[in-house]
Amino acid sequence: MQSPTTERLNDVYFADSLNGWVIGLGGIFHTTNGGLSWTRQDSIHTEHIAGIDARNCWATNWNHIYGDTLLHTTDGGVTWARLSLNPFLDSISWLGRICFVDSFTGWATALRRNRTEMWILRTTDGGMSWKPTFIQGGLFMYLCSFVDRKTGWVAGEPGPLLRTTDGGMTWDSLRNIGYHAGAMDMQFLSKSIGWITVDGPTTTTAIGKTADSGFTFRSQLEFNCSDFTTYISFPDTLNGWAVQYTCLGNNMEVWHTSDGGSNWNLQWTYFSPSYSRPLRVYFVDLRHGCIVGSQGEIFYTNNGGVTDVEERVEIPEKFLIERNYPNPFNSETVIHYSIPERSEVLMKIYNVLGQEVRTLVAETEEAGSKYARWDGRDNSAIPVASGVYVCALTATSSIGERFSATITMMYLK
Numbered sequence: 001m002q003s004p005t006t007e008r009l010n011d012v013y014f015a016d017s018l019n020g021w022v023i024g025l026g027g028i029f030h031t032t033n034g035g036l037s038w039t040r041q042d043s044i045h046t047e048h049i050a051g052i053d054a055r056n057c058w059a060t061n062w063n064h065i066y067g068d069t070l071l072h073t074t075d076g077g078v079t080w081a082r083l084s085l086n087p088f089l090d091s092i093s094w095l096g097r098i099c100f101v102d103s104f105t106g107w108a109t110a111l112r113r114n115r116t117e118m119w120i121l122r123t124t125d126g127g128m129s130w131k132p133t134f135i136q137g138g139l140f141m142y143l144c145s146f147v148d149r150k151t152g153w154v155a156g157e158p159g160p161l162l163r164t165t166d167g168g169m170t171w172d173s174l175r176n177i178g179y180h181a182g183a184m185d186m187q188f189l190s191k192s193i194g195w196i197t198v199d200g201p202t203t204t205t206a207i208g209k210t211a212d213s214g215f216t217f218r219s220q221l222e223f224n225c226s227d228f229t230t231y232i233s234f235p236d237t238l239n240g241w242a243v244q245y246t247c248l249g250n251n252m253e254v255w256h257t258s259d260g261g262s263n264w265n266l267q268w269t270y271f272s273p274s275y276s277r278p279l280r281v282y283f284v285d286l287r288h289g290c291i292v293g294s295q296g297e298i299f300y301t302n303n304g305g306v307t308d309v310e311e312r313v314e315i316p317e318k319f320l321i322e323r324n325y326p327n328p329f330n331s332e333t334v335i336h337y338s339i340p341e342r343s344e345v346l347m348k349i350y351n352v353l354g355q356e357v358r359t360l361v362a363e364t365e366e367a368g369s370k371y372a373r374w375d376g377r378d379n380s381a382i383p384v385a386s387g388v389y390v391c392a393l394t395a396t397s398s399i400g401e402r403f404s405a406t407i408t409m410m411y412l413k
Contacts, residue, residue, distance in 0.1 A: 004038040007024055007026040009279060009294070010292070011024070013050065016284060017285065026296070027042050027045070029041065046059045052101070054076055072126065085121075096111075096143065104125055105149050107146060109121075118137070141155060147191060161196070183198055184197040189234055190237070192211055193237055194209070207220050223244055231244075231280055235285050241256050241257075244278070252293075267306070268305055277294040287301070288301070316340050319395055319403035320338040335374070335407070343398070345361050346393070347372055348391075357379070360374060392404070
């Protein structure tokens, strides 16, 4: 969408399909028409946002030099009041995400200025005053997710996943996320069901699901190279979206599940020529979702992301086929290719015996950067066997120039 800024956007919240906010280094921006136009409501640099409806929202200040400030609106952003987080303002060097379950009750994770203690703060008056419910040294907790006034979780890096069932009076340590691993995103939809994205000691990122309040997690989707930027949004217990930046190919990928995460499909791939990263995704329902990026990008869907966006407009300088991603794959893989001028394009999949398995592209295409998807099925829509397959691309330009190349792929059921 047309963005109101080119500066980093850190977070997004939509109260419904029309009313929403994006926030970042350029300030707070508001839309009342589903993102078709945006109004800057405040120029303060902001990092996290939480809301409960189209009128009530809270945001945190990005500037930690003078302590963090909380901003609050009760009129849809026409005015934003500064809340000082008293009596902790002079002691806080950093605020994590904020979570509100109603107009009065909310939580925030905070790091003390000397970085010796982590606090979990609670408010029962809409942010006017705060009390610590948990203080511990050596932790760096920055995520929170609450399903009601009593039940919620916090996580971060390093340290455990913490849960409270009494509104924060006591906290239980459920499991250790690991010293080298860090939680990137977290969302719980009930007292038992939730998801978390965890970055490992190298570049592997996993999306895990729990059905027992966080005592155990089952890995659902793993990325071999995600550059530590993987975010999730679940509007209900079955439908969810994951967005990640691949450090191979400078692509942003959007994955979708409709069965609670048991199966994921690559829904959309966006090439980022400027190395921009997605920084948050938010779906308010099954059709309307928004992604914000590190260079002010705003991506919005009003049909659940099922329709591909227009292909890239950059005109490549030469014919090229890139390695597919992911590889190996077990549900779907994407092959990017480039043609510098209008050409007859033929892309086919063969097995190791040289037998044709699937025709992915067989048409005349205009110049541009393209991509094709293969779901591991043959031309009769029958799933193929696990093994190595060859993708062959042939392109013949209007002046007779011919290009051909192949890549190998590993399909695992």
